[in-house]
Amino acid sequence: xxxxxxxxxxxxxxxxxxxxxxxxxxxxxxxxxxxxxxxxxxxxxxxxxxxxxxxxxxxxxxxxxxxxxxxxxxxxxxxxxxxxxxxxxxxxxxxxxxxxxxxxxxxxxxxxxxxxxxxxxxxxxxxxxxxxxxxxxxxxxxxxxxxxxxxxxxxxxxxxxxxxxxxxxxxxxxxxxxxxxxxxxxxxxxxxxxxxxxxxxxxxxxxxxxxxxxxxxxxxxxxxxxxxxxxxxxxxxxxxxxxxxxxxxxxxxxxxxxxxxxxxxxxxxxxxxxxxxxxxxxxxxxxxxxxxxxxxxxxxxxxxxxxxxxxxxxxxxxxxxxxxxxxxxxxxxxxxxxxxxxxxxxxxxxxxxxxxxxxxxxxxxxxxxxxxxxxxxxxxxxxxxxxxxxxxxxxxxxxxxxxxxxxxxxxxxxxxxxxxxxxxxxxxxxxxxxxxxxxxx
Amino acid sequence: xxxxxxxxxxxxxxxxxxxxxxxxxxxxxxxxxxxxxxxxxxxxxxxxxxxxxxxxxxxxxxxxxxxxxxxxxxxxxxxxxxxxxxxxxxxxxxxxxxxxxxxxxxxxxxxxxxxxxxxxxxxxxxxxxxxxxxxxxxxxxxxxxxxxxxxxxxxxxxxxxxxxxxxxxxxxxxxxxxxxxxxxxxxxxxxxxxxxxxxxxxxxxxxxxxxxxxxxxxxxxxxxxxxxxxxxxxxxxxxxxxxxxxxxxxxxxxxxxxxxxxxxxxxxxxxxxxxxxxxxxxxxxxxxxxxxxxxxxxxxxxxxxxxxxxxxxxxxxxxxxxx
Numbered sequence: 001x002x003x004x005x006x007x008x009x010x011x012x013x014x015x016x017x018x019x020x021x022x023x024x025x026x027x028x029x030x031x032x033x034x035x036x037x038x039x040x041x042x043x044x045x046x047x048x049x050x051x052x053x054x055x056x057x058x059x060x061x062x063x064x065x066x067x068x069x070x071x072x073x074x075x076x077x078x079x080x081x082x083x084x085x086x087x088x089x090x091x092x093x094x095x096x097x098x099x100x101x102x103x104x105x106x107x108x109x110x111x112x113x114x115x116x117x118x119x120x121x122x123x124x125x126x127x128x129x130x131x132x133x134x135x136x137x138x139x140x141x142x143x144x145x146x147x148x149x150x151x152x153x154x155x156x157x158x159x160x161x162x163x164x165x166x167x168x169x170x171x172x173x174x175x176x177x178x179x180x181x182x183x184x185x186x187x188x189x190x191x192x193x194x195x196x197x198x199x200x201x202x203x204x205x206x207x208x209x210x211x212x213x214x215x216x217x218x219x220x221x222x223x224x225x226x227x228x229x230x231x232x233x234x235x236x237x238x239x240x241x242x243x244x245x246x247x248x249x250x251x252x253x254x255x256x257x258x259x260x261x262x263x264x265x266x267x268x269x270x271x272x273x274x275x276x277x278x279x280x281x282x283x284x285x286x287x288x289x290x291x292x293x294x295x296x297x298x299x300x301x302x303x304x305x306x307x308x309x310x311x312x313x314x315x316x317x318x319x320x321x322x323x324x325x326x327x328x329x330x331x332x333x334x335x336x337x338x339x340x341x342x343x344x345x346x347x348x349x350x351x352x353x354x355x356x357x358x359x360x361x362x363x364x365x366x367x368x369x370x371x372x373x374x375x376x377x378x379x380x381x382x383x384x385x386x387x388x389x390x391x392x393x394x395x396x397x398x399x400x401x402x403x404x405x406x407x408x409x410x411x412x413x414x415x416x417x418x419x420x421x422x423x424x425x426x427x428x429x430x431x432x433x434x435x436x437x438x439x440x441x
Numbered sequence: 442x443x444x445x446x447x448x449x450x451x452x453x454x455x456x457x458x459x460x461x462x463x464x465x466x467x468x469x470x471x472x473x474x475x476x477x478x479x480x481x482x483x484x485x486x487x488x489x490x491x492x493x494x495x496x497x498x499x500x501x502x503x504x505x506x507x508x509x510x511x512x513x514x515x516x517x518x519x520x521x522x523x524x525x526x527x528x529x530x531x532x533x534x535x536x537x538x539x540x541x542x543x544x545x546x547x548x549x550x551x552x553x554x555x556x557x558x559x560x561x562x563x564x565x566x567x568x569x570x571x572x573x574x575x576x577x578x579x580x581x582x583x584x585x586x587x588x589x590x591x592x593x594x595x596x597x598x599x600x601x602x603x604x605x606x607x608x609x610x611x612x613x614x615x616x617x618x619x620x621x622x623x624x625x626x627x628x629x630x631x632x633x634x635x636x637x638x639x640x641x642x643x644x645x646x647x648x649x650x651x652x653x654x655x656x657x658x659x660x661x662x663x664x665x666x667x668x669x670x671x672x673x674x675x676x677x678x679x680x681x682x683x684x685x686x687x688x689x690x691x692x693x694x695x696x697x698x699x700x701x702x703x704x705x706x707x708x709x710x711x712x713x714x715x716x717x718x719x720x721x722x723x724x725x726x727x728x729x730x731x732x733x734x735x736x737x738x739x740x741x742x743x744x745x746x747x748x749x750x751x752x753x754x755x756x757x758x759x760x761x762x763x764x
Contacts, residue, residue, distance in 0.1 A: 179545065180544050180545050183543065183544045183545075184544045184545070188544070188545075189544075189545050190545045190547060192512050192513075192547050198509070198512060198547075199541065199544065199545040199547070201536045201537055201540075202536075203532050203536055206501070206505060206532055206533055206536070206537050208505070209499075209501060209502040209503075209504075209505025209506050209509065209533070210505045210506070210508050210509040210512075210533075210537065211509055212502070212505070212506055212509060213505055213506030213507060213508055213509020213510040213511075213512075213517075214509040214510065214512055214513055215509070216494075216506055216509065216510050217509060217510030217511070217512065217513030217514070217515040217517075218513055220463075220465060220491060220492070220510070220515060221513065221514075221515075227509075239501070240501040240502070240505070240532070240533075243497070243499035243501045243502035243505075244501075244502055244505060246497055246499065246502070247496065247497060247499060247502035247505075247506055250496075250497055251494075405542060405543050405546070406542065406543050406579050406580050407542065407580065407582075407604050408542050408548035408550075408603040408604050412548070412603070413548045413603060415514050415516075415548060415550050415603055416463070416514050417462075417463050417513065417514040417515060418513045418514045419513070421462050421463065422462040422463060422465075422492075422515075423462070424462045424488070424489075424492070425489055426459075426487060426488065426489075427486045427487045427488070427489065428487075429483050429486035429487040430483075430487070431451075431452060431455055431483070432451075432482050432483035433444070433448050
């Protein structure tokens with residue numbers, strides 16, 4: 001099931017105000033099934049794969065001569081590095097903008113690592129090293145009215161959606177001015193007013209039904225929106241992942257789910273997480289489109305995200321996108337990832353999403369001169385330094401600020417439908433006072 | 442108008458859906474079938490399939506979707522076919538929904554409702570009273586009405602509340618009790634207990650189906666000149682501390698009666714509140730009457746043995762009154 005191609009290519013994207021290519025209409029038909037094929041016995045499905053290489057590495061446990069069980073990697077570790085695929089949609093300006101977000105993402109995490117080493121971070125630091133293209137280019141495909149929810153490594157998505165680096169930095173340092181005012185750390189915060197972000201929780205998969213519910217709420221208000229969230233190759237093992245995708249599929253909701261196949265779930269390789277070849281295949285079982293992209297290629301990530309977002313806006317339901325890449329650090333800063341075979345790091349280091357995108361922009365496309373690139377990098381570093389300064393200087397919260405806010409009290413929030421009061425059609429049926437056959441009378 | 446407990450809940454949700462287009466229902470078999478207990482019977486004809494949504498059998502998805510919709514300003518009412526199934530959605534409720542306002546300031550105006558309670562031989566998976574799991578979970582409001590009047594007034598209050606409310610309907614009461622329910626719009630405030638019987642000798646603090654057991658026991662005890670006061674909590678989180686203290690200060694003797702297991706039950710919490718608020722007023726030990734510390738068994742004689750009975754209340758009241 002390939003993603004339907006639009007007949008006309010929509011206008012070029014710019015984050016946050018891309019004109020919608022379809023008129024807003026409500027597809028409340030929750031009973032969509034794929035058309036029946038001609039062959040009754042043999043069904044064929046396709047999972048589009050836009051990658052320009054198909055790494056064949058596999059990991060297994062082996063008992064070594066010293067008596068220790070370790071992970072061993074096999075496959076073609078010397079395969080040549082693939083080029084960046086030209087985007088169907090992105091132009092020069094947008095590519096540079098995504099590149100800048102990726103740099104901000106990485107340099108913010110370098111700053112966080114330093115803050116940790118200075119003892120300023122409370123708890124650990126989680127990195128998206130090697131995954132910046134996936135975080136940034138995916139969120140870049142969203143419209144202003146769309147919603148998203150990051151996972152711990154999608155700190156770049158927050159920057160794309162308009163949060164400042166200081167927000168995440170203050171979260172890590174548990175500061176009074178952090179978005180949660182010290183009550184939670186990391187990327188665990190949200191904003192339902194301006195930036196349409198649902199706060200993640202540490203348990204994996206629960207965001208999927210929640211984001212589906214956001215799309216349901218919007219649809220009841222006559223808006224088809226895209227709701228984007230992420231899950232790892234580890235997190236997708238949870239039951240709630242199934243429940244959430246299935247709910248979105250049955251209700252035909254605009255879920256855009258990125259499965260970030262980053263090969264390691266804490267210390268467990270994907271071979272011990274699932275049996276199928278590619279997680280995108282799971283889409284077949286849900287009856288929704290599934291695609292595979294190179295998660296280290298910002299153009300591929302963006303194109304897939306954009307097409308999924310357009311399907312969502314057109315009321316055509318959810319899309320599952322598997323982005324293949326590798327987590328290039330440990331689970332968190334405490335974890336040196338010594339269990340990862342070193343050749344795997346070497347292999348994926350050559351596929352660094354930023355270095356390759358830089359090469360693409362500067363050398364291949366010549367969209368940036370070396371001087372412009374150096375200026376851009378210097379500017380990103382300056383921004384991060386300013387943000388770091390502000391974050392560090394924020395005070396710690398007072399002990400008493402632990403109290404209050406458990407409930408939404410009178411006057412604390414005005415609750416009204418975000419996209420307008422639902423238009424209701426009422427039937428003529430009147431209130432029933434019935435006695436019927438029921439369970440456990 | 443005389444309505445059963447179930448009809449009162451049905452009318453409460455119906456009126457809120459009529460009044461407010463942002464209210465909608467979702468759950469298993471709630472549409473054309475009208476719900477396992479027929480609480481939403483006829484709703485799909487009136488409000489349409491967009492607002493009365495049959496879901497897959499997936500409790501985490503139901504709660505998650507309700508929560509997500511609430512973030513866009515909707516007021517979802519999600520049905521659990523039986524409250525025994527609520528732990529299937531525990532992570533959504535406990536870690537997602539309940540913490541959201543405290544952590545990142547997003548209100549979650551949703552209602553999770555469904556039948557709970559024993560006395561109908563439903564067995565270990567269709568008779569439980571799992572309210573305590575949520576009482577121990579800050580951020581939720583937990584409501585357990587005993588009468589048609591309160592059931593309607595509290596479901597309406599829950600739907601209008603800006604916080605996640607868990608509404609435990611007692612399935613034994615669904616069709617067994619009828620009561621006067623006013624035709625005009627009203628709500629019963631969440632968090633306020635109610636004296637359902639005034640008395641001077643001894644207080645019984647209870648809620649839901651046990652209110653009716655307490656009333657029956659009080660009639661028996663009245664013949665022995667033991668004058669029982671009954672406090673119906675109506676909401677078990679947040680608890681009405683003032684009402685608990687006031688009744689203890691008045692009668693000086695207290696029985697706490699609930700259906701769920703004794704250990705870690707609500708009586709322990711209420712006893713602690715009495716200790717904090719009214720210790721000097723006690724003229725006898727705080728007495729607990731509760732379900733056994735086991736799963737609730739299926740066979741009628743066993744279920745009868747497990748659950749608190751009117752005779753237990755009468756016996757304990759006599760013993761305490763003699764202090």
